[in-house]
Amino acid sequence: MVGNRRIMKIIVNNTEYTIKMTGKGEPIVFLHGFTGDHSTWGEIIPFLSNSFQCITIDLLGHGQTTTLSQPDDYTMEKSASDIVLILKKLNIDKAHLIGYSMGGRLALGFTILHPSLVKTLILESASPGLKLVKEREKRREADAALARRIKQEGVAAFVDYWENIPLFRTQKRLPTHMQERIRKQRLKNSEKGLINSLLGMGTGQQPSYWEKLHEVQCGVLLLTGSLDEKFNCIALEMEKILPNVQYIQVENAGHAIHVEQSKKFGTIVKEFLLHKGGS
Numbered sequence: 001m002v003g004n005r006r007i008m009k010i011i012v013n014n015t016e017y018t019i020k021m022t023g024k025g026e027p028i029v030f031l032h033g034f035t036g037d038h039s040t041w042g043e044i045i046p047f048l049s050n051s052f053q054c055i056t057i058d059l060l061g062h063g064q065t066t067t068l069s070q071p072d073d074y075t076m077e078k079s080a081s082d083i084v085l086i087l088k089k090l091n092i093d094k095a096h097l098i099g100y101s102m103g104g105r106l107a108l109g110f111t112i113l114h115p116s117l118v119k120t121l122i123l124e125s126a127s128p129g130l131k132l133v134k135e136r137e138k139r140r141e142a143d144a145a146l147a148r149r150i151k152q153e154g155v156a157a158f159v160d161y162w163e164n165i166p167l168f169r170t171q172k173r174l175p176t177h178m179q180e181r182i183r184k185q186r187l188k189n190s191e192k193g194l195i196n197s198l199l200g201m202g203t204g205q206q207p208s209y210w211e212k213l214h215e216v217q218c219g220v221l222l223l224t225g226s227l228d229e230k231f232n233c234i235a236l237e238m239e240k241i242l243p244n245v246q247y248i249q250v251e252n253a254g255h256a257i258h259v260e261q262s263k264k265f266g267t268i269v270k271e272f273l274l275h276k277g278g279s
Helices: 076-089 102-113 133-153 155-162 166-173 176-187 191-201 210-215 229-241 262-277
Strands: 005-012 015-022 026-031 052-057 095-100 118-124 219-225 245-250
Touching: 005 076, 015 076, 026 102, 076 102, 076 191, 095 102, 102 118, 102 191, 118 262, 133 155, 133 191, 155 176, 155 191, 166 176, 210 229, 219 229, 219 262, 229 245, 245 262
Parallel strands: 026 052, 026 095, 095 118, 118 219, 219 245
Antiparallel strands: 005 015, 015 052
């Protein structure tokens, strides 16, 4: 433990999760995106840890958390259930929740499945899933093809492909040292972990939560980057349904706002939490 920072190992349901805790105050749980880990929030924690206890988790199949052998171990419901048990072991009754991309889908699913545990919900570039059965079937096929690609070519070749997809084009504007750091972190993930995450909790595998959005009663902040057209459209549609929502589009940012515009992201999140947390 260094200062008020510590890295912990917590075992729930035969899974050893790696968790980093920083700061003191009301707890915020951070859920990263696909190929990420707890360190991807490193630029944001300094904005919040002087007012909140920041809890970053390596999700199933990522970072240093146990890699389970079957895709069925990676479902949205299983991951949400594990987080419930993690909070219980940390003696946390209720937390703010921040999720990015895949982690945003999990954060929304967690809130719908366990609403009493969530104080506020912040979704960055996140979706409630795909509405139509045919859409989900098509996405499952695409995720299965990606999984085969990882198995055939390995993690390094997959990361080469992944960092060049259109969704992350705007990250090419980042300083070279930041791009190298992101790549180095992605390469630390295991082949089996990424494959099972795609097959077990990919967008095509998860339930659609569109019909459940009206049930979310806590304060919700939606964040998207102005350069991320697809997720701008999704957020605008979500904004019409969620009962207690604020939507902010961050200028000059793509999908990963917390990486591309960390100062803006941290400032917006802190202001929202201080306002909604006290309401």
